[in-house]
Amino acid sequence: MNSAIKTLFQHQHGFIISQIMFTASELGVFDLLKSAKLLNAKTIAERLGTSPTGMEKLLDACVGFKFLRVERKENEGLYGNTDLADLCLAKSSPKSQYHFMKLHSEYIYENMHYLLNAVREGKNQSELIHGISANHIFDVLSRSEEDLQRFSTAMDDAWSLHGREVMSAFDLSNFPLVCDVGGAGGTLAKECISLYPKSTVTILDLPKVVERAKKRFVSSEECRIAFQEGDFFKDPVPEADLYILSRVLYDWDDETCAQLLTKLHKACRPGGGVLISETILSEDRTGPLEAHLYSMMVMVFTEGKVRTASEYNGLLSAAGFKDIQVKKRSIYDAILGRK
Ligand SMILES: C[S@@+](CC[C@H](N)C(=O)[O-])C[C@H]1O[C@@H](n2cnc3c(N)ncnc32)[C@H](O)[C@@H]1O
Structure with a gap:
C-alpha cells in the first residue's frame, strides 16, 4: 500500500x-x-x-x-x-526531445484540463480550444509560422529518437517507391532513405507543412526525397510501393481511416503495402501506459482514438490489405499490411 x-x-x-x-x-x-x-x-x-x-x-x-x-x-x-x-x-543533441517537450509544455498541458469535458460529452474539445471543428486541427497547428514550427519540430523530435527502430521493424528494401502520407517535416523519410539505399520517398502533406519541410532539406537528400502538397482525403495520392502512415490514423475515426486506407490500397502498386506506426493498445486494453497517454490526448484534440492490433488488423483487412504483421517497439509500434 x-x-x-x-x-x-x-x-x-x-x-x-x-x-x-x-x-x-x-x-x-x-x-x-x-x-x-x-x-x-x-x-x-x-x-x-x-x-x-x-x-x-x-x-x-x-x-x-x-x-x-x-x-x-x-x-x-x-x-x-x-x-x-x-x-x-540537451537542445544541441541530434536526438534532442526539446521541441517535443516544448509542444507539451506550451500547448498540450494547458489544454488537457478539457479532458473532463471530453469524457462527459464523448467528443473532442477542439471547438473550445481553437474555436473550430476538429477537421481543421492541422490548420490551427499551422496557423502562424511559429505554430507550424513548434508542431513540426515536435513531430520530428520523436523520429530522431525512434525513427530507426520503426523503419527497421520490417525489411522494407523491396519497396523502392515510398510515400509518407502526412509525413510532416520528413525526419522519418530521411531515416527511410538512410536505411534503404534504393528507396525514394515522396512526402505528401498539407501545403503549408510541405512548404516549410522543403526548406529544411539539403541538396544531397533532395534527389531521393520529393514533396507533394495536397489533402490526402480529397486529392489523388501518388502511386507507390509502400505508404507510410505514422501517427496519422490515431487522429481520425474508424470511418475516415477506412476511407483513407481504401484509397491507398487502390493507389498501391501490386505487391506493395502500407506501414502504420502508432502506439498500440494491448488486446486487454490495460497498457502500455504510453498508449493510455495518447488515448487521452487524442480524445481531447481529435476525432480519433488509440487502437489495438486487432482493431488495426480489421481496418487494414476491410481496405483489402492482407498478410498483416505487427511488431511491438519501445514507444511507436509498426504494422505492415500487403496488397
Ligand atoms: C500527427 S501529425 C504526424 C506527422 C508525421 N507522420 C509524424 O509521425 O511525425 C499528422 C500529419 O498529417 C498531416 N495531415 C493532416 N490532415 C491531412 C490531410 N487532410 N492531408 C494531408 N496531410 C494531412 C498533418 O499536416 C501532419 O503533418
Missing part, C-alpha cells in the same frame, strides 16, 4: 516533473553541461543568467529525477549530465 500511495503522490504532481525537465532544457542547463562536464551551481547560474538560489534548487531537483548527477567535493556540489540528458535533453 505504501508504494501505491507514493505512486499516487507522484502522479498527482506529474506535471511538475515535466516542467522541471523542460525548464532546465529551455535554460540550456543540459547543453552547458554537455560541453563543460562538471560545474557548480554558481557557475551554471552565472553562465545561464539566472539567480544562483533558483538554479541550485532546479539542479538538485534534476538530480532527484536522474536528469543530472552530482559529485560532492569539499561541501560543494558539482553537477553533470546523465546519459539521458546528453542524448535527449
Whole structure:
C-alpha cells in the first residue's frame, strides 16, 4: 500500500516533473553541461543568467529525477549530465526531445484540463480550444509560422529518437517507391532513405507543412526525397510501393481511416503495402501506459482514438490489405499490411 500511495503522490504532481525537465532544457542547463562536464551551481547560474538560489534548487531537483548527477567535493556540489540528458535533453543533441517537450509544455498541458469535458460529452474539445471543428486541427497547428514550427519540430523530435527502430521493424528494401502520407517535416523519410539505399520517398502533406519541410532539406537528400502538397482525403495520392502512415490514423475515426486506407490500397502498386506506426493498445486494453497517454490526448484534440492490433488488423483487412504483421517497439509500434 505504501508504494501505491507514493505512486499516487507522484502522479498527482506529474506535471511538475515535466516542467522541471523542460525548464532546465529551455535554460540550456543540459547543453552547458554537455560541453563543460562538471560545474557548480554558481557557475551554471552565472553562465545561464539566472539567480544562483533558483538554479541550485532546479539542479538538485534534476538530480532527484536522474536528469543530472552530482559529485560532492569539499561541501560543494558539482553537477553533470546523465546519459539521458546528453542524448535527449540537451537542445544541441541530434536526438534532442526539446521541441517535443516544448509542444507539451506550451500547448498540450494547458489544454488537457478539457479532458473532463471530453469524457462527459464523448467528443473532442477542439471547438473550445481553437474555436473550430476538429477537421481543421492541422490548420490551427499551422496557423502562424511559429505554430507550424513548434508542431513540426515536435513531430520530428520523436523520429530522431525512434525513427530507426520503426523503419527497421520490417525489411522494407523491396519497396523502392515510398510515400509518407502526412509525413510532416520528413525526419522519418530521411531515416527511410538512410536505411534503404534504393528507396525514394515522396512526402505528401498539407501545403503549408510541405512548404516549410522543403526548406529544411539539403541538396544531397533532395534527389531521393520529393514533396507533394495536397489533402490526402480529397486529392489523388501518388502511386507507390509502400505508404507510410505514422501517427496519422490515431487522429481520425474508424470511418475516415477506412476511407483513407481504401484509397491507398487502390493507389498501391501490386505487391506493395502500407506501414502504420502508432502506439498500440494491448488486446486487454490495460497498457502500455504510453498508449493510455495518447488515448487521452487524442480524445481531447481529435476525432480519433488509440487502437489495438486487432482493431488495426480489421481496418487494414476491410481496405483489402492482407498478410498483416505487427511488431511491438519501445514507444511507436509498426504494422505492415500487403496488397
Ligand atoms: C500527427 S501529425 C504526424 C506527422 C508525421 N507522420 C509524424 O509521425 O511525425 C499528422 C500529419 O498529417 C498531416 N495531415 C493532416 N490532415 C491531412 C490531410 N487532410 N492531408 C494531408 N496531410 C494531412 C498533418 O499536416 C501532419 O503533418
